[in-house]
Amino acid sequence: MKKIIVVGNGMVGYKFCEKFINLTKDNAFKLIVFGEEPRPAYDRVHLSEFFENRNAKALEMAPIEWYESNNIDLITNTRVVSIHNSSKTIETIHGETYEYDYLVLATGSSAFVPPIKGVEKDGVFVYRTIEDLEDTLAYAETLKKNKNGIIKAAVLGGGLLGLEAAKAVKDMGFEPHVVEFAPKLMPRQLDSRGSKVLKEKIESLGIHVHLSKATNKILGEDFITGMEFGEYDKINVDMLVISAGIRPRDELAKTCNLETGTRGGITVNNKMQTSDPNIYAIGEVALYNEMIYGLVAPGYEMAEVAVNQIIGNEDAVMGEDIDMSTKLKLIGVDVASYGEPFMPVEKGYSIIYENKTKNLYKRINISHDGKKLLGGILIGDASDYNMFHQIYLNSLPIPEDAEELILGSRGKEGSSLGSVMDIPDAAQVCSCESITKGDICSAITEGGCNNLGDVITKTKATSGCGGCKPMVVDLVNETLKSMGKSVKVTLCEHFNYNRQELYDLIKVNKVENYNEALSLFGKGFGCEICKPTIASIFASINMETANKQVAIQDTNDRFLANIQRNGTYSVVPRIPGGEITPDKLITIGQIGKKYDLYTKITGGQRIDLFGAQLHELPKIWKELIDAGFESGHAYGKSLRTVKSCVGSTWCRYGMHESVTFAIEIENRYRGLRSPHKFKGGVSGCIRECAEARGKDFGLIAVEGGWNLYICGNGGATPRHAVLFAEQLDNETAIKYLDRFLMFYIRTAGPLVRTAPWLDKLDGGLEYVKEVVIEDSLGIAEQLEQEMQELVDKYQCEWKQAIEDPNMKKRFKHFINSEDTDDSLVFVPMRGQKMPKPW
Amino acid sequence: MQNLIDQYQTVSKNNVKTWFKVGKTDDFPVNSGACIKYKTKQVAVFNFTVNNKWYACQNLCPHKMEMVLSLGLIGDKEGIPKVACPLHKKNFSLEDGSNINGDDLKIAIYPVKIENENVYIGFED
Ligand SMILES: Cc1cc2nc3c(=O)[nH]c(=O)nc-3n(C[C@H](O)[C@H](O)[C@H](O)COP(=O)(O)OP(=O)(O)OC[C@H]3O[C@@H](n4cnc5c(N)ncnc54)[C@H](O)[C@@H]3O)c2cc1C
Ligand code: SF4
Ligand code: SF4
Numbered sequence: 007m008k009k010i011i012v013v014g015n016g017m018v019g020y021k022f023c024e025k026f027i028n029l030t031k032d033n034a035f036k037l038i039v040f041g042e043e044p045r046p047a048y049d050r051v052h053l054s055e056f057f058e059n060r061n062a063k064a065l066e067m068a069p070i071e072w073y074e075s076n077n078i079d080l081i082t083n084t085r086v087v088s089i090h091n092s093s094k095t096i097e098t099i100h101g102e103t104y105e106y107d108y109l110v111l112a113t114g115s116s117a118f119v120p121p122i123k124g125v126e127k128d129g130v131f132v133y134r135t136i137e138d139l140e141d142t143l144a145y146a147e148t149l150k151k152n153k154n155g156i157i158k159a160a161v162l163g164g165g166l167l168g169l170e171a172a173k174a175v176k177d178m179g180f181e182p183h184v185v186e187f188a189p190k191l192m193p194r195q196l197d198s199r200g201s202k203v204l205k206e207k208i209e210s211l212g213i214h215v216h217l218s219k220a221t222n223k224i225l226g227e228d229f230i231t232g233m234e235f236g237e238y239d240k241i242n243v244d245m246l247v248i249s250a251g252i253r254p255r256d257e258l259a260k261t262c263n264l265e266t267g268t269r270g271g272i273t274v275n276n277k278m279q280t281s282d283p284n285i286y287a288i289g290e291v292a293l294y295n296e297m298i299y300g301l302v303a304p305g306y307e308m309a310e311v312a313v314n315q316i317i318g319n320e321d322a323v324m325g326e327d328i329d330m331s332t333k334l335k336l337i338g339v340d341v342a343s344y345g346e347p348f349m350p351v352e353k354g355y356s357i358i359y360e361n362k363t364k365n366l367y368k369r370i371n372i373s374h375d376g377k378k379l380l381g382g383i384l385i386g387d388a389s390d391y392n393m394f395h396q397i398y399l400n401s402l403p404i405p406e407d408a409e410e411l412i413l414g415s416r417g418k419e420g421s422s423l424g425s426v427m428d429i430p431d432a433a434q435v436c437s438c439e440s441i442t443k444g445d446i447c448s449a450i451t452e453g454g455c456n457n458l459g460d461v462i463t464k465t466k467a468t469s470g471c472g473g474c475k476p477m478v479v480d481l482v483n484e485t486l487k488s489m490g491k492s493v494k495v496t497l498c499e500h501f502n503y504n505r506q507e508l509y510d511l512i513k514v515n516k517v518e519n520y521n522e523a524l525s526l527f528g529k530g531f532g533c534e535i536c537k538p539t540i541a542s543i544f545a546s547i548n549m550e551t552a553n554k555q556v557a558i559q560d561t562n563d564r565f566l567a568n569i570q571r572n573g574t575y576s577v578v579p580r581i582p583g584g585e586i587t588p589d590k591l592i593t594i595g596q597i598g599k600k601y602d603l604y605t606k607i608t609g610g611q612r613i614d615l616f617g618a619q620l621h622e623l624p625k626i627w628k629e630l631i632d633a634g635f636e637s638g639h640a641y642g643k644s645l646r647t648v649k650s651c652v653g654s655t656w657c658r659y660g661m662h663e664s665v666t667f668a669i670e671i672e673n674r675y676r677g678l679r680s681p682h683k684f685k686g687g688v689s690g691c692i693r694e695c696a697e698a699r700g701k702d703f704g705l706i707a708v709e710g711g712w713n714l715y716i717c718g719n720g721g722a723t724p725r726h727a728v729l730f731a732e733q734l735d736n737e738t739a740i741k742y743l744d745r746f747l748m749f750y751i752r753t754a755g756p757l758v759r760t761a762p763w764l765d766k767l768d769g770g771l772e773y774v775k776e777v778v779i780e781d782s783l784g785i786a787e788q789l790e791q792e793m794q795e796l797v798d799k800y801q802c803e804w805k806q807a808i809e810d811p812n813m814k815k816r817f818k819h820f821i822n823s824e825d826t827d828d829s830l831v832f833v834p835m836r837g838q839k840m841p842k843p844w
Numbered sequence: 845m846q847n848l849i850d851q852y853q854t855v856s857k858n859n860v861k862t863w864f865k866v867g868k869t870d871d872f873p874v875n876s877g878a879c880i881k882y883k884t885k886q887v888a889v890f891n892f893t894v895n896n897k898w899y900a901c902q903n904l905c906p907h908k909m910e911m912v913l914s915l916g917l918i919g920d921k922e923g924i925p926k927v928a929c930p931l932h933k934k935n936f937s938l939e940d941g942s943n944i945n946g947d948d949l950k951i952a953i954y955p956v957k958i959e960n961e962n963v964y965i966g967f968e969d
């Protein structure tokens with residue numbers, strides 16, 4: 007058995023293992039992998055997601071068990087320190103030696119730290135590993151704790167990575183500054199004009215940009231306090247992230263005299279062999295065609311070539327041209343460049359479209375004969391990137407009048423880019439995983455896949471940088487359509503429709519009640535799934551309260567209270583925004599005492615009274631309503647609360663009146679039923695005391711208005727809400743909220759909260775923005791109108807229930823007796839009571 | 845706790861000793877449940893209008909021993925009438941009392957008789 011040692015367990019080192027497992031079936035080789043990092047390979051491309059969720063596990067390329075089950079020895083936390091090619095051995099930092107037949111160097115690169123005076127100070131970080139991010143986050147935490155006022159963080163380097171880092175520090179709540187040596191952003195990918203448009207766009211996001219700045223000193227004693235460019239040219243910053251390029255980690259080459267480039271990197275031929283034929287180098291450490299390729303896709307291709315070479319498929323070699331097209335994966339900024347972004351006149355001509363008011367810039371470079379697309383740049387709207395990229399890669403025909411490519415695609419209809427189905431089967435759609443259009447389509451036509459998820463699992467497309475996702479989605483949908491297939495999720499055995507279809511059917515046919523819906527569109531007696539779903543649909547269409555069709559309500563809605571573990575109920579009056587007068591507090595206290603209820607403050611800034619029996623509910627509510635309270639709908643799949651911080655009325659940091667706005671919003675959407683419960687939050691400044699980003703919608707006061715975040719939640723799978731729109735005035739914030747909520751209510755599946763709804767929505771956040779902000783479907787006004795109708799029709803369902811003797815009848819334990827449930831047993835606890843444990 | 849559940853045993857029509865009148869049909873909600881009391885027993889009564897049938901079962905959910913089944917939503921699973929417990933949505937057949945979605949839990953079922961718009965439940969005691 008031959009031994010292969012892989013040094014480096016990064017993205018490319020991992021890909022080598024994966025391809026190896028896929029291409030070899032026998033046991034002719036044994037794989038031993040050394041990784042210097044403490045954990046198995048993870049997805050560095052999506053490193054920034056770690057800031058969002060701090061979940062290192064989620065980034066793993068494969069769990070540690072994967073290596074075990076494939077008989078790969080993975081030795082983490084162990085750096086290889088030298089190679090002895092005469093004896094074909096390597097030595098680790100722990101002094102152990104291992105023999106190899108083939109050695110694969112996948113050591114990647116490290117962040118380049120320019121030799122600036124003072125870079126060793128505390129508060130200066132690089133952006134490459136999970137540990138780097140953990141250090142940065144820890145420092146950020148202490149800064150936040152110890153410093154009042156605005157905290158500034160700089161990023162050194164205005165390239166692809168630098169801009170990603172700037173966005174990350176901005177999300178930490180810091181004032182971001184990008185410092186770039188060159189006179190333009192993304193100097194390697196963009197022309198000057200495009201860079202200017204990008205700069206404006208970036209600045210509009212609140213990121214400060216400093217161009218043509220050579221940093222000569224990091225200021226401060228032990229920790230960074232500023233950066234100096236010239237004698238009188240400095241900025242104060244509290245933190246610095248360096249993202250000034252990469253340096254290949256070729257130090258091992260020097261221990262055995264492998265050939266390296268003058269500016270670093272281990273020289274390889276098109277078989278990925280170094281100057282020693284038994285040693286291969288792949289990924290960011292490999293110098294191929296005198297270039298280091300700082301992208302995953304070429305690295306993956308190298309991994310595949312190396313595997314093939316080692317197992318004897320000598321024909322597999324690296325191509326001459328390496329595709330360096332890139333799309334920036336920042337939220338809120340669309341930037342992409344492909345092929346030849348700059349165009350020397352001898353090769354062809356360029357067509358440029360620029361719209362300053364919209365921060366739009368598009369450039370295409372066309373061959374002299376007008377037949378070929380050679381490259382281009384997209385800024386502000388990169389939705390056509392994948393199609394342009396394919397046209398470029400596959401030399402697809404372009405319209406005679408090439409300008410239609412960019413001008414024609416302005417409107418949604420008149421796209422002259424053609425359909426995804428036109429690209430050749432051999433076209434590579436996912437370059438990270440080398441998946442062709444043919445692979446994707448045949449996974450459906452022959453491989454038995456029925457939806458996007460199946461295709462991703464089977465082909466691994468989109469699992470690298472994810473840039474090809476929109477195109478894969480289109481391909482999957484088109485292929486399914488061409489086969490006459492549509493994948494259907496139906497509600498339950500009684501209705502062969504999904505929630506959205508039922509919503510439309512009920513609305514269009516003006517169906518009045520559940521029984522009618524069942525006889526028109528369903529079968530059987532119904533069940534605990536379709537009944538509440540349809541009850542919610544009726545509520546969303548007509549704002550009918552749960553008193554109207556009692557029999558189809560979930561138990562909570564049926565009795566307008568939350569059923570507790572022993573069959574008693576809890577009572578939660580609405581306390582909008584969490585604001586309550588002392589008198590009202592006293593009333594709640596008195597009622598709690600009178601009915602002997604266990605009292606607790608809820609997570610939504612209101613008060614919950616537990617342990618009420620069915621027959622007591624109307625009495626309790628009568629007293630509450632008389633004191634000016636109304637139902638809190640804590641039992642419904644509906645708006646719960648809009649949590650607020652005290653805001654500018656009292657807080658010394660407050661920028662706007664968060665309580666006032668929270669009350670306004672809570673009162674607007676009170677009683678509004680939806681596919682699942684939803685919550686809101688309003689914070690008076692970026693300190694975010696109301697935890698608004700943990701809610702389905704959150705508003706955070708900033709200079710000049712509110713930033714609106716959507717689709718967050720707490721609970722079992724917490725999610726941060728994502729930025730939707732910035733600096734809105736109150737009126738626009740409500741307008742967007744109306745549209746967003748109504749759109750969610752119309753389209754979400756039953757019991758799907760906003761975050762998973764957004765995940766599943768084709769086009770995701772961008773699509774919601776298009777619908778809500780740009781009104782791409784032309785339904786914005788209708789959404790607002792529907793919401794206004796619902797708002798106008800609101801009534802307190804508890805008031806309704808106690809005023810109508812017929813409705814009140816249901817609040818009784820026995821039909822045939824005035825007795826109450828004698829099986830209830832309570833035990834005392836800290837001066838109150840609780841149900842006897844199960 | 846155990847003795848709470850011991851008093852509930854399925855009664856078949858043939859063994860009924862007492863037809864206990866629990867109220868008028870109008871007293872009961874349609875297509876949902878209500879609870880009645882017989883001696884120390886609590887029994888859930890359901891009126892299905894879709895097939896014009898009445899069912900009765902113990903009110904006690906055998907899962908956590910709570911008096912809740914009459915509050916549950918009713919419906920059918922492939923034609924078998926059922927009630928879903930409001931606490932953890934365990935489904936019980938109203939024909940034979942078996943737990944439709946798992947476990948070997950079982951509930952007691954009682955016969956229901958409608959005469960002159962009066963509702964009677966059959967007991968053995
Ligand atoms: C924040 C960020 C965003 C990025 N975004 C994109 C993107 O959008 N698109 C894109 O294409 N690319 C992107 N990249 C670049 C991409 O991550 C790299 O091209 C890719 O990770 C290179 O893989 P690699 O395996 O060659 O190197 P690495 O992933 O760096 O792996 C090398 C591994 O080898 C280990 N190692 C080094 N020396 C030794 C030794 N002597 N002994 C043992 N182990 C050793 C290192 O610790 C490391 O774990 C991004 C990079 C970063 C940091
Ligand atoms: S979020 Fe609200 S309470 Fe917190 S500091 Fe800002 S204004 Fe004050
Ligand atoms: S976290 Fe669990 S135990 Fe606590 S209230 Fe929620 S469901 Fe009940």
Ligand code: FES
Pocket residue numbers: 905906907908909910929930931932933934
């Ligand atoms: S108590 Fe009935 S299902 Fe748990």
